[in-house]
Amino acid sequence: MRIVVLAGGIGGARFLRGLKAAAPEADITVIGNTGDDIHLFGLKVCPDLDTVMYTLGGGIHEEQGWGRADETFTVKEELAAYGVGPEWFGLGDRDFATHIVRTQMIGAGYPLSAVTEALCARWQPGVRLLPMSDDRVETHVLVEADGERKAVHFQEYWVRLRASVPAQAVVPVGAEAAKPAPGVLEAIAAADVIVFPPSNPVVSIGTILAVPGIREAIAEAGVPVVGLSPIIGDAPVRGMADKVLAAVGVESSAAAVATHYGSGLLDGWLVDTVDADAVAGVEAAGIRCRAVPLLMSDLDTTTRMAREALDLAEEVRA
């Protein structure tokens, strides 16, 4: 079975561990969000691609869900000693190696997709990890902060500001001119099922869908598209998805996210058991819906919810 998953950061990566366990023979292609990418110290950092690669490759810092395990921060301290910032983004020594290799390869003319393939040769994530695009896309957030209205890079909004101020707009800068990376449209066309994991619907999955051609390819794939709600009981499980959902006028509820994606895209939607009362509304919107436990507290629960998603896809296909 060929499965295509649109993944953002921590939630998507954790879900993928369960999906691999639920469907060990499946051929899984991950289309990774690159709108979170940031250029720091002359290096290109790809948080969502690295989170998938490290999580599935066994190098992730488990509690954080990002960065490497057993990290040290000597380079970061030395940069600070030179007064070279920003200090609010925690890049560890091991992680720096990934960004140095990536930046070096890009400088030598390799596209991000080839670089990602090269990095994954070491980590063996057990899925094919494709960036959504080889073109530069960087999400910026319009905020009213420090007494002025300004656009800040998504990472500054997310990490320095901790999403403490409302996002007035979320703009994936460059998306409109970006092309799907090599293999992305082919993977979608060849898929037997397409999955939207519990990633951030705006800055992760929304950004991937903003690359011209991807949303259309999914809508026209003619195979079941099934999503899992990142919102449980009107609150995001992790991260601050509600802050960016508000920016696009979507209320922070499992049902609202489903209708935000729309029945033109989604065939099935899983909500958590605490949101069982949302099932009827989602079904009324033309999207098959089931309430199952969605809290990814361990590999077992994640594997079960991945299995539920695949079962729902078969129910939809029938």
Ligand code: FO1
């Ligand atoms: N998230 C934080 O909350 N604080 C950090 O200092 C931080 C550093 C960091 C470094 C590399 C990397 O790949 C991710 C990092 N993240 C950090 C997480 C990152 O902001 C998020 O994983 C995604 O951008 C959102 O999914």
